Amino acid sequence: MTDTPAASETATSQEGAFSRFLHATELDTRLLGMLGALGAIWLGFHFYGEIVNGFGAFLTPRNLWNLSVQTASIGIMATGMVLVIVTRHIDLSVGSVLGFCAIIMGVMQVNILPMYLGLGHPMLWIIAILCGLIIGTLIGAFHGFLIAYGKIPAFIVTLGGLLVWRGAAFLVARGETISPVDPTFALLGGGPYGAVGSTGSWIVGLLGCMAVLALIVFGRRQRKNFQITQRPVWAETFLAVVGCGAVIGAVLLVNAYPWPKGIVRRYASAEGIELPPEGIFISHGFAIPVLILIAVAIVMTILMSRTRFGRYVYAIGGNPEAAELAGINTRWMTVKIFALMGFLTALSAVVASARLGSATNALGTLDELYVIAAAVIGGTSLAGGIGTIYGAILGALVMQSLQTGMVLIGFDAAIQQVVVGSVLVLAVFLDILYRRNSK
């Protein structure tokens, strides 16, 4: 993406200062551009609602909290799609594999396991999830095996998978909707009980701030050890303040969204609490699926930027032949990448079916396209070799923001499709322009 309106304004008014600022902080202009675009979308929807409908519903704690939960499922898969696309492959099957894994986990916890363990057994949801994750990983590995060793193009293998796994999901459950899921399992999908609450969110926020500071201090020490130029202290301070500020802001936001009155009343009567007439303010805090997404994002970022595996993924994307000649087992890498994609798809299946409270045959339909769009909007190049985890998650957030925003201001489904499709093409075009200019 190119510069945002806000960013380019600053750049033109004080060119020197802004580029010096970018240089000192070593911030990625693409990241700033994405954040700017996201900000513009959010403000646009909010003020459009304010002016046209008389009520700006977008920038409210409630909407942003829901937005974060809705982004989780696509976001988790988009991180895996980055690896697939960076290595010049594609995975069209993630939506169907998500549906299949959800059905398997549903059947396990509703039909099969209760026969042996009894209904409501505490291990029920854990075993069901493990089964789902293992099956998702195996399906991915199988796709990867066909691509790497069978030399069948990924497009064909996963296009076949798109049909096969959707059909298989139907066969397993004979087309029935599997519900209700285990109550503990359902917490992983979010909702008032599926969030960590005010105190929990502050603990998460505190850990987040400590991580930001630790990264900056550790980075400085590392650069000092090897005599690489340091960032100026003011730039480090700026990054620390912005990083911690963002974390604390997110905590304040999710804590500002209270439980609905009905839930509070039920909770109070169940716990035997006397309910004052004005009600009790119980914060949602971070939703569990969002925490899962954050954990996935951290692990995947470390994987991609700090491990050999990640380095090899980029090398294969940049020049597959060179990677092979450097002694990298590129075929086995392909199997591992698709297995990881399958694992993340199964994890998304947990979040999606838990959120729905049931497993349906149609779960995840068209998800593959949203996941690919999220990765591509986030700057992943279909030519291979380029792509970041944070970009893909921001891309998922942009996609979800567009959809939510259009629902809030009352656009119908047809217009939503037109807009989302156009944005995808526009985003990639802007990305191409950006790369051409930066060369």
Added chain:
Amino acid sequence: MTDTSTPLVELKDISIAFGGIKAVDHVSVDLYPGEVVGLLGHNGAGKSTLIKCLSGAYQMDSGEVLVNGQHATINNPRDARNYNIETIYQTLALADNLDAASNLFLGRELTNAMGLVDDAAMEAETRKIMGRLNPNFQKFSAPVSALSGGQRQSVAIARAVYFNARILIMDEPTAALGPQETQMVAELIDELKRQGLGIFLIDHDVHQVKALCDRAAVMKNGKLVGVVKVDEVSEDDILAMIIAGKQPEHLVA
């Protein structure tokens, strides 16, 4: 040259065919420590294919590779590296989207105590070796796609030299270089020779082979025409071997 010692590498009776075409047909070449052996021939004569059997990029159909007189099993580039065989490919084999340090250590990344890739350490090592090979090189954080031909070449050379190669394969190392950079490569070859490395040099330029190599092996249509000491033949003799596939008359007994 010490012909009496054990050769570093012996390629014995190597054959490899692609779809019925014999790209390399029963070829034997050897290489001694501190020696540069030039491989010459037309395009498609089989030089690169022969050498890819040694570097692990191809698997030969028949024949044997001996390293230090011992049988060596080379099924892939990793095996070759384990025998301290390093290759500088004509295409350079660089991942264009990665920086110099990542390319230099590709497949052999330095890791810290936690098993994570240690970028700072790798960059520091890269700065050290580049300071020796190409002191003008400064673009350490840019992807190699942003480098000039000579700079890319020096990254590829640094990668081969850094890991204590005993046997170095250079496939047309100067094809893309200007005169000054070609001179730099020539000096490097001399220095590596003094350190006791054995070098296979694939080159089109007969003049350069005369200048840099101790012996020249000429191939034509997948077969070995002959191996000659460059001091005993003229450039015309070598050209005749390449074009007509004939041994120089004064060497044929």
